[in-house]
Amino acid sequence: MKPRDENKIERIYKATLKLVTATGLAGITMQAVAKEAKIATGTLYIYFENKESLIVALFHECIKNSQGIFFRNYDINAPFKVGFQTIWSNVLQHRISRFDESLFMEQCFHSPFIDEQTKIEAKKIFEPLRDLLVRGKKEHLIKDIDNFWLITFMIGNINEIAKRANYFNKKLSPDVKYLNFQLCWDGIKA
Amino acid sequence: MKPRDENKIERIYKATLKLVTATGLAGITMQAVAKEAKIATGTLYIYFENKESLIVALFHECIKNSQGIFFRNYDINAPFKVGFQTIWSNVLQHRISRFDESLFMEQCFHSPFIDEQTKIEAKKIFEPLRDLLVRGKKEHLIKDIDNFWLITFMIGNINEIAKRANYFNKKLSPDVKYLNFQLCWDGIKA
DNA sequence: TACTTAGATGAATATAAATTCATTTATCTT
DNA sequence: AAGATAAATGAATTTATATTCATCTAAGTA
Numbered sequence: 001m002k003p004r005d006e007n008k009i010e011r012i013y014k015a016t017l018k019l020v021t022a023t024g025l026a027g028i029t030m031q032a033v034a035k036e037a038k039i040a041t042g043t044l045y046i047y048f049e050n051k052e053s054l055i056v057a058l059f060h061e062c063i064k065n066s067q068g069i070f071f072r073n074y075d076i077n078a079p080f081k082v083g084f085q086t087i088w089s090n091v092l093q094h095r096i097s098r099f100d101e102s103l104f105m106e107q108c109f110h111s112p113f114i115d116e117q118t119k120i121e122a123k124k125i126f127e128p129l130r131d132l133l134v135r136g137k138k139e140h141l142i143k144d145i146d147n148f149w150l151i152t153f154m155i156g157n158i159n160e161i162a163k164r165a166n167y168f169n170k171k172l173s174p175d176v177k178y179l180n181f182q183l184c185w186d187g188i189k190a
Numbered sequence: 191m192k193p194r195d196e197n198k199i200e201r202i203y204k205a206t207l208k209l210v211t212a213t214g215l216a217g218i219t220m221q222a223v224a225k226e227a228k229i230a231t232g233t234l235y236i237y238f239e240n241k242e243s244l245i246v247a248l249f250h251e252c253i254k255n256s257q258g259i260f261f262r263n264y265d266i267n268a269p270f271k272v273g274f275q276t277i278w279s280n281v282l283q284h285r286i287s288r289f290d291e292s293l294f295m296e297q298c299f300h301s302p303f304i305d306e307q308t309k310i311e312a313k314k315i316f317e318p319l320r321d322l323l324v325r326g327k328k329e330h331l332i333k334d335i336d337n338f339w340l341i342t343f344m345i346g347n348i349n350e351i352a353k354r355a356n357y358f359n360k361k362l363s364p365d366v367k368y369l370n371f372q373l374c375w376d377g378i379k380a
Numbered sequence: 381t382a383c384t385t386a387g388a389t390g391a392a393t394a395t396a397a398a399t400t401c402a403t404t405t406a407t408c409t410t
Numbered sequence: 411a412a413g414a415t416a417a418a419t420g421a422a423t424t425t426a427t428a429t430t431c432a433t434c435t436a437a438g439t440a
Contacts, residue, residue: 001415002406008417024301026216029397040419045399103300110293111214145369148354153373156350157343164342179335183343187377191385192436198387219427230389235429 009047011037013058017100025055025107055113062101063122069094071128080136081185087129088154088181095162096172102162126151142188150188157184199237201227203248207290215245215297245303252291253312259284261318270326271375277319278344278371285352286362292352316341332378340378347374 015036019028030051034041048054074086095102105122108114133150136142142150161180165172205226209218220241224231238244264276285292295312298304323340326332332340351370355362 001408002417003408004417021300024216024297025214026297027302030399031397041398042400042420043418046417051398107214107216107297107300110211110297112217143373145373148358148360149351149366149370149373152350152354153347153370156346156348156353158346159350160342160346161339163346164338168338170338176339180339180343183333183335183339183377186379187373189376191438192387193438194387220429221427231428232390232430233388236387241428 004046008037008039008043011039012044012047012054013061016054016058017104020104020107021100025104025111025113030054052113055108055111056118059105059108059114059118059122062098062105063125065098065101066094066105067125069098070125074128076128076132080132080139080141083132084136085181085185087132088158088184089177091155092158092161092172092177092180095158096165099162099166102159129154140190142190144190145188153187154184157187194236198227198229198233201229202234202237202244203251206244206248207294210294210297211290215294215301215303220244242303245298245301246308249295249298249304249308252288252295253315255288255291256284256295257315259288260315264318266318266322270322270329270331273322274326275371275375277322278348278374279367281345282348282351282362282367282370285348286355289352289356292349330380332380334380335378343377344374347377 012033015033016028019032019036030044031041033054034044037044044054048057070087070090072090074083074090076083078086109119109122129151130147133142133147137144157180161172164170170176202223205223206218209222209226220234221231223244224234227234234244238247260277260280262280264273264280266273268276299309319341320337323332323337327334347370351362354360360366
């Protein structure tokens with residue numbers, strides 16, 4: 001038998017992300033994906049049952065990728081601010097280096113493809129961050145505000161940096177990253 | 191001759207926004223819009239040349255609506271913090287009360303429907319805010335950081351509050367608004 | 381009141397996109 | 411090396427969606 005070309009799924013994902021970045025979820029077609037991935041349209045259906053399952057599979061892949069990055073080098077025993085800054089940097093790093101995946105996930109959240117249950121699952125990524133924030137409040141290092149709003153503040157901040165950096169083609173030097181972190185930190189600190 | 195029912199355009203816009211909120215730009219069809227607006231599909235084409243021009247027209251309508259709200263009650267001669275808080279509140283108010291419009295505009299930015307020139311035009315809304323921030327820096331009230339990042343910080347903050355408030359069905363009481371403004375203000379203040 | 385004009389309708393048509401499938405190709409097994 | 415098996419292809423088919431148009435309706439005008 002002929003074995004599968006195991007790079008093909010990767011190629012299909014890449015192609016889909018590229019097209020979604022260019023034209024949005026509304027603009028992609030299976031033919032365009034196939035062409036971009038340099039395979040025949042029929043081949044898509046060997047790897048994915050249909051368009052919806054391609055998108056759902058890619059969504060889960062993106063979630064998995066982000067999990068691997070968000071808590072990299074995060075030491076639960078490090079001082080609060082160190083841990084917080086590590087996660088902040090990781091999430092920003094993720095949004096920048098995998099901008100197309102971030103955009104794709106965001107569009108999926110408001111599409112007919114992803115069901116409610118999946119959305120709820122996807123939110124659980126941030127559990128360790130919640131624990132850290134509780135600790136920060138106990139240690140009186142940050143404002144005593146509901147985690148919900150602290151995370152809203154932090155994530156909103158990071159998402160917009162990534163979006164506008166990408167959109168306006170801004171380079172995120174260490175200085176610029178530091179300055180942005182400072183805005184976020186001064187906001188939440190006690 | 192039979193006159194146009196001038197409420198019809200409004201009904202079509204409402205229907206489109208409702209559907210985009212529910213299923214994203216990727217999910218809408220002209221038939222669904224017509225059904226939601228309780229008119230015949232053919233009637234859509236009396237008011238709009240085609241699907242694209244419906245979306246483009248609605249996009250411009252949304253931009254216009256936001257302009258009217260962002261600088262309401264904004265007094266250019268008021269103290270810096272007052273002016274800043276007025277704009278912050280207005281933008282948040284807009285994002286909340288016209289959440290569907292905000293979502294629609296955001297999706298349009300990454301869709302095949304809106305061209306580059308239109309996107310650039312749409313960004314000009316915030317001009318008066320830029321002037322205010324320059325003044326705040328001159329008066330040493332806020333950090334001496336490029337406007338680009340200050341606006342990124344402020345808008346990212348507001349957008350995420352609106353999104354998560356909507357998504358998790360959170361009520362934004364004056365207390366919660368104040369607490370969120372405090373996070374933003376402590377971030378940018380000198 | 382009869383006539384004219386433009387809006388409204390929704391079934392019919394055109395177009396575009398998703399999906400299938402007969403055929404070809406590549407690799408493995410014996 | 412021949413046969414078996416599954417991948418790959420892309421044209422053909424099906425399905426979905428955009429758009430048109432013959433017909434009807436309502437309001438204005440003479």
